[in-house]
Amino acid sequence: VKIIIRIFDAESLSTSNALFTPCLLQLFGNGTAVLRKSDDDRAPQARFFPPLQEPMLLPGTFKNKVAFITGGGTGLGKGMTFTLSSLGAECVIASRNLDVLKATAEEISSQTGNKVHPVQCNVRDPDSVKATVDQMVNDVGLPDVVINNAAGNFISPSERLSANAWKAITDTVLNGTAYITLDIGKRLIAAQKGAAFLCITTIYADSGSGFVMPSASAKAGVEALCKSLVAEWGRYGLRFNIIQPGPIKTKGAFSRLDPTGKFEKLMIERIPVGRLGTVGEIANLAAYLCSDYASWVSGATIKIDGGEYSFMAGEFNSLSLVTKEQWDVMEAIIRQTKGS
Numbered sequence: 465v466k467i468i469i470r471i472f473d474a475e476s477l478s479t480s481n482a483l484f485t486p487c488l489l490q491l492f493g494n495g496t497a498v499l500r501k502s503d504d505d506r507a508p509q510a511r512f513f514p515p516l517q518e519p520m521l522l523p524g525t526f527k528n529k530v531a532f533i534t535g536g537g538t539g540l541g542k543g544m545t546f547t548l549s550s551l552g553a554e555c556v557i558a559s560r561n562l563d564v565l566k567a568t569a570e571e572i573s574s575q576t577g578n579k580v581h582p583v584q585c586n587v588r589d590p591d592s593v594k595a596t597v598d599q600m601v602n603d604v605g606l607p608d609v610v611i612n613n614a615a616g617n618f619i620s621p622s623e624r625l626s627a628n629a630w631k632a633i634t635d636t637v638l639n640g641t642a643y644i645t646l647d648i649g650k651r652l653i654a655a656q657k658g659a660a661f662l663c664i665t666t667i668y669a670d671s672g673s674g675f676v677m678p679s680a681s682a683k684a685g686v687e688a689l690c691k692s693l694v695a696e697w698g699r700y701g702l703r704f705n706i707i708q709p710g711p712i713k714t715k716g717a718f719s720r721l722d723p724t725g726k727f728e729k730l731m732i733e734r735i736p737v738g739r740l741g742t743v744g745e746i747a748n749l750a751a752y753l754c755s756d757y758a759s760w761v762s763g764a765t766i767k768i769d770g771g772e773y774s775f776m777a778g779e780f781n782s783l784s785l786v787t788k789e790q791w792d793v794m795e796a797i798i799r800q801t802k803g804s
């Protein structure tokens with residue numbers, strides 16, 4: 465028993481489940497200025513799981529289709545826009561920062577040869593959403609694909625949050641998704657035009673998560689919104705699916721959720737595939753779900769997280785840190801035990 469206690473005391477200093485005391489001391493001791501690349505950003509097994517990022521569907525899959533992507537100027541939204549555009553879609557990207565949108569639109573259309581239209585939009589404001597959709601309808605018509613990807617998030621103990629902090633996140637994530645979906649959905653129904661909707665949520669939409677409580681609440685709401693409309697609006701030719709990504713190193717997410725760069729290594733330790741996800745992997749799944757190859761897919765919620773959620777959920781999964789010698793000791797003790 466003494467040996468086991470010593471084993472787990474020693475191991476606990478380096479396990480992800482018991483990371484907090486030593487790591488947090490180090491974290492705040494170092495200040496919070498830098499978004500840095502870690503020294504070793506892959507575990508050895510990652511060599512078995514190479515990320516293939518190029519568009520996987522047939523060229524022309526989205527020919528003559530219009531795709532509308534919120535938050536399409538950066539990160540995952542930019543990646544999904546690139547993939548859809550490469551596959552023939554005419555894309556409309558919408559967010560608050562028009563300069564960023566214009567630069568992305570120019571970059572992508574110059575690579576794919578297909579038009580990308582930047583439109584300024586604050587999804588928290590229903591009037592701004594209406595103006596954006598008016599402009600899209602005027603320029604390219606109603607969309608065949610709608611991706612609710614825009615979001616806001618930051619880590620914070622919930623007791624530090626003001627009412628306005630809660631509102632900033634939930635207005636963007638939940639209300640923004642509702643305003644976009646209701647506005648475009650009503651027009652599609654009136655025009656009797658079908659479409660594929662996709663919502664980007666997160667693995668903790670199921671479980672909730674401390675320190676990102678407004679985001680967790682809003683993403684859970686987005687999932688309820690989608691699942692409700694699967695049932696209600698299928699009869700109008702509209703289908704709805706959800707992607708729950710695990711960690712992908714975008715500037716928008718990591719600058720707000722891992723501001724010192726100290727959490728990345730710990731995250732990788734709990735991802736069975738041994739690496740973070742990539743933008744291209746999300747974009748390929750998104751393209752499939754929004755394509756006609758997925759015409760029979762509605763109401764699907766797909767985790768794409770290298771196994772992280774399953775690892776964190778299992779009571780005994782941290783035992784993967786126990787060595788062969790330590791197992792020999794424990795097995796001997798267990799086998800010696802008689803009765804209860």
Ligand SMILES: CCCCCCCCCCC/C=C\C=C\C(=O)SCCNC(=O)CCNC(=O)[C@H](O)C(C)(C)COP(=O)(O)OP(=O)(O)OC[C@H]1O[C@@H](n2cnc3c(N)ncnc32)[C@H](O)[C@@H]1OP(=O)(O)O
Pocket residue numbers: 615616617618619620624625626627628629630632633666679710711712716717718720721722727730731
């Ligand atoms: C073991 C640990 C593991 C760590 C994991 C690390 C990496 C994990 C990756 C997995 C990620 C999973 C899910 C990701 C989900 C995402 O959504 S990522 C996308 C993130 N992108 C963005 O957030 C982009 C858009 N964001 C923004 O525009 C801003 O960040 C903001 C704050 C959301 C909105 O900006 P703005 O409208 O300008 O609002 P403000 O006026 O600045 O603020 C509004 C209120 O919020 C308060 N606030 C702001 N920041 C903080 C903070 N850090 N702490 C507390 N409160 C904050 C601000 O003070 C305002 O409130 P008041 O008016 O009352 O002062």
Ligand SMILES: NC(=O)C1=CN([C@@H]2O[C@H](COP(=O)(O)OP(=O)(O)OC[C@H]3O[C@@H](n4cnc5c(N)ncnc54)[C@H](OP(=O)(O)O)[C@@H]3O)[C@@H](O)[C@H]2O)C=CC1
Pocket residue numbers: 534535536537538539540541558559560561562564585586587588612613614615616617636640664665666667708709710711712713714715716717718
């Ligand atoms: N990266 C990750 O590890 C994960 C990301 N996700 C999800 O993926 C999606 C994309 O995140 P990611 O690419 O990482 O981060 P980004 O910060 O790059 O993307 C968020 C986008 O939302 C836009 N946006 C924010 N607020 C508004 C608003 N009020 N109106 C319109 N657009 C807005 C931003 O543009 P602008 O500032 O110009 O408005 C930005 O382009 C989000 O839904 C996020 O929750 C989920 C799990 C993991």
